[in-house]
Amino acid sequence: MSRSPSLPAAAAVGLRAPHVREVLATRPALPWFEVHSENYFADGGPALAALVRIRAEYPLSLHGVGMSLGSTDPLDRDHVGKLKRLIARVEPAQVSEHLCWSGVGGRSFNDLLPLPYTEEALDHVCARIARVQDLLGREIAVENVSAYVAFPDAAMTEAQFVARVARRTGCKLLLDVNNVHVNASNHGFDADDYIAAIPCDAVTEYHLAGFDAKGAQLIDTHGAPVAPEVWALFMRTVARIGPRPTLIEWDTDIPAFAVLEAEARTAQRILETAHAVAA
Amino acid sequence: MPSLRDLQLQFAAALAEPASPRCAVTPGDDRLAIYRVNARANYRNALAATHPVVKRLTGEPFFNAAVDEFVAAHPPVSGDLNIYGGHLAGFLEHYAPAAKLPYLPDVARLEWAIDDANRATDVPRVPDAVLAALSIVAPERMPNVLLVLDVSCRLVASEFPILRIWRANQPDRSGAERVELDEGGILLLVRRDADGVALESLSAGEHAWLAALARGSTLGAAIGAALAAESAFDLGAALRAHIAAGTVAAVVDR
Numbered sequence: 001m002s003r004s005p006s007l008p009a010a011a012a013v014g015l016r017a018p019h020v021r022e023v024l025a026t027r028p029a030l031p032w033f034e035v036h037s038e039n040y041f042a043d044g045g046p047a048l049a050a051l052v053r054i055r056a057e058y059p060l061s062l063h064g065v066g067m068s069l070g071s072t073d074p075l076d077r078d079h080v081g082k083l084k085r086l087i088a089r090v091e092p093a094q095v096s097e098h099l100c101w102s103g104v105g106g107r108s109f110n111d112l113l114p115l116p117y118t119e120e121a122l123d124h125v126c127a128r129i130a131r132v133q134d135l136l137g138r139e140i141a142v143e144n145v146s147a148y149v150a151f152p153d154a155a156m157t158e159a160q161f162v163a164r165v166a167r168r169t170g171c172k173l174l175l176d177v178n179n180v181h182v183n184a185s186n187h188g189f190d191a192d193d194y195i196a197a198i199p200c201d202a203v204t205e206y207h208l209a210g211f212d213a214k215g216a217q218l219i220d221t222h223g224a225p226v227a228p229e230v231w232a233l234f235m236r237t238v239a240r241i242g243p244r245p246t247l248i249e250w251d252t253d254i255p256a257f258a259v260l261e262a263e264a265r266t267a268q269r270i271l272e273t274a275h276a277v278a279a
Numbered sequence: 280m281p282s283l284r285d286l287q288l289q290f291a292a293a294l295a296e297p298a299s300p301r302c303a304v305t306p307g308d309d310r311l312a313i314y315r316v317n318a319r320a321n322y323r324n325a326l327a328a329t330h331p332v333v334k335r336l337t338g339e340p341f342f343n344a345a346v347d348e349f350v351a352a353h354p355p356v357s358g359d360l361n362i363y364g365g366h367l368a369g370f371l372e373h374y375a376p377a378a379k380l381p382y383l384p385d386v387a388r389l390e391w392a393i394d395d396a397n398r399a400t401d402v403p404r405v406p407d408a409v410l411a412a413l414s415i416v417a418p419e420r421m422p423n424v425l426l427v428l429d430v431s432c433r434l435v436a437s438e439f440p441i442l443r444i445w446r447a448n449q450p451d452r453s454g455a456e457r458v459e460l461d462e463g464g465i466l467l468l469v470r471r472d473a474d475g476v477a478l479e480s481l482s483a484g485e486h487a488w489l490a491a492l493a494r495g496s497t498l499g500a501a502i503g504a505a506l507a508a509e510s511a512f513d514l515g516a517a518l519r520a521h522i523a524a525g526t527v528a529a530v531v532d533r
Binding site (some may be wrong): 008017038039041042043044045046047049051064065067068071072076079082101102103104105106107108109110111116117118124146149150151152153214217218238240252 | 282283284286289290291294296303304305306308310311313314317318320321322324325329354355356357358359360362363374397398399400401402431443471475506
């Protein structure tokens, strides 16, 4: 299989297990697909076979949820090896991971846990990203995560941390606009200041998803439509940074595929109009 | 300011054990409850996806409580949730609230075997090559050969009718069907074929024979195990059937 064509700067949806059969049967007119890498780590079986068929017809992005880039435990070489084999098998256009940690002391929490924005954490996560890029033999994109707590004694803002990671490692950024909104609301910063601190040329993809409000706390559930405030922030982000491949993510209470396609159409209109306004 | 390592260990301890010493986060470590709730939901969803029949048999509240206890007893070590859950059957054997459902651990075992078979490496089936390899083994060497099973093969044995229980609790079934627990146990071969995972009921001899081969016993020792389990075990029929189906994937004569 030759390398996937690059992802077009157009809106797509994250492909989850309940929709795979429908996508294979109907071949929806979507520009590309993204899947969670770990769901295809097996060396065979029906899930991988379906992904290979999808990859034959659409550009593909692999999005990891379990690499634990920021953990102080040793890098899970077995995990990296499985990702590398999957990359060799499907030749994706893009490979991304989360700028977070997921476990420590040999215990995984299988969640996206926040890093402190310190020089030590920056050094550590940059070295790990460089190591992963070396082992994979390719560049990855890293995604900003939602956080419900912050650590005292931060040496920089989250946006500065993200920007410095990209500059130092040469990795790309997957900018999750919903996560920026959630964190701005939960931690009381200006989402537009955040976007302004992000190096435009490092951004290779946007993510959009829905959150739940629990009192004053916003929880990044990936279980709801994209909120109006997030559409608005997305519009301002595209105007500043430019159009990029954009993904609608929905992971809990997954609705009919048509609902996701409708969300992608909205994102597509914004990509086209915000770009035109900026141009 | 603690080191990143200490900070992560402190954070992890606070997540796993809410009563552990406070973790220095803002606005307060009560917010860690959001992570606990998220993680709990992740594990419940992941194990419901691999064990849908266990969930249907026990109902959501029971299942969720069992998963929460399971996660505490067997903390995940991998970032890949797809390979977490193989110990659920063993856990359920000693989970007191499940004591009235003695078949439940075996149902969990069957569901994990199905999931595991689905994730096995793809290997092309070559029954003709296996037959050819067997045909050139010298007769006096025959007891010493090893028959290698396909990598997707899993054997599940239960004293309960778990295949009937499993079938009666598939999504397209009402669940109203009655299965008598004392109708007898079952010996199952779980393996992947071209159409997905196939479940095949085995005789006592076939099961003992395949189990011995799976352990790496020689053909001679496997025949001995089969005959001990079932005096009428028919080696010729078993060989033909399991080579044709792809269960026996290779012959090693050394």
